Amino acid sequence: MxxxxxxxxxxxxxxxxxxxxxxxxxxxxxxxxxxxxxxxxxxxxxxxxxxxxxxxxxxxxxxxxxxxxxxxxxxxxxxxNNIISLDDIKDIPKKYNIGKRPLSIVLGWGELTYSRFIEADTPTKEYSETLIKIRDDIDYFEKLLDNSKDKISKIAYEKCKKRIRELKTLEATKLSATADYITDNYDVTNLVLNKLLYYIQGFYYAFYDKFIFDENCKAWQYGPVYGTQYYKYKEFKDNPINIAIFENDLLNEEEINLINNVVKFFSCYGGNVLIEFTHHEQPWSMTKNNKIIKKELLGSFFKEIKKDYKINKPEDIHKYSEKMFKKYKGAYK
Ligand SMILES: [Zn+2]
Missing domain, CATH: 3.10.20 (Ubiquitin-like (UB roll))
Structure with a gap:
């Protein structure tokens, strides 16, 4: 085998x-x-x-x-044969924040069955249908969990229950999906993440004439911040955000490409330099005082940048970030 x-x-x-x-x-x-x-x-x-x-x-x-x-x-x-993929099987315990053994028990299976599906065995149609159902139906899974409350540890039950509550209230938006994508694929702090989200919003508009996020960011003391995302990761303070998040499919290829380029060309400078960058950009400097940065201001500013720096494709974004770094690196040494 x-x-x-x-x-x-x-x-x-x-x-x-x-x-x-x-x-x-x-x-x-x-x-x-x-x-x-x-x-x-x-x-x-x-x-x-x-x-x-x-x-x-x-x-x-x-x-x-x-x-x-x-x-x-x-x-x-x-x-x-419509059998659930191995990747999906691996993602389910992460999605519900539950170990493979307790999950196996919740499903009414032998304690090691779930692990076997990850390590070697292909589930039969019947097992697969159960897996697909819990993958897609949070309410159904919650019922199973509640029914086996006494069969798993209190800690396991409560951790999982808490995650289910989060999944139900967390309205997935492009903004949260982008933050999840970045924290899942790169080492960034909360401060850097919020700067990146701001640049993604700006450059996305510059390229495609529409905003990728519905939400507005605000001009906080240390630069632009998306409040919901800031509070979501607050517990990590100045450390890289390290959290297992399940995949979502809210982002298309064009968006992911732009996100990757912004992350690549800005996150390398670190939080303090990015504060300096954003403090010298109009969307922040013309707003300040924790006020909402107007989308029109942000959009038109990055349109100008795109033109001035001859940024023809997302891969060219470094032309701007490198110039900014040369200009403002002196502020932090
Ligand atoms: Zn030979």
Missing amino acids: YKQGTFVSYKVNMNKTFCENCRKVNEYFIKEENLSGSLKGNIYSYKGKKAYCKKCHKAVFVHEINDYNLYKLNESYRKK
């Missing part, structure tokens, strides 16, 4: 293997190919990988690539 998830390491240092044809260990190269395989009596096609000897170009066997192909075959099987 193969182990799911072990294939990821093949890129790093496994580029040599035994070639049957050359009768020795040679380097190999990898090609993506359309492959097919059989699983539970049916044939499934999938995009897999094959390794070839660099010397003789004959196919060679590489464990990690074999594992990868089995994983892809399994994914293809799941898609065809």
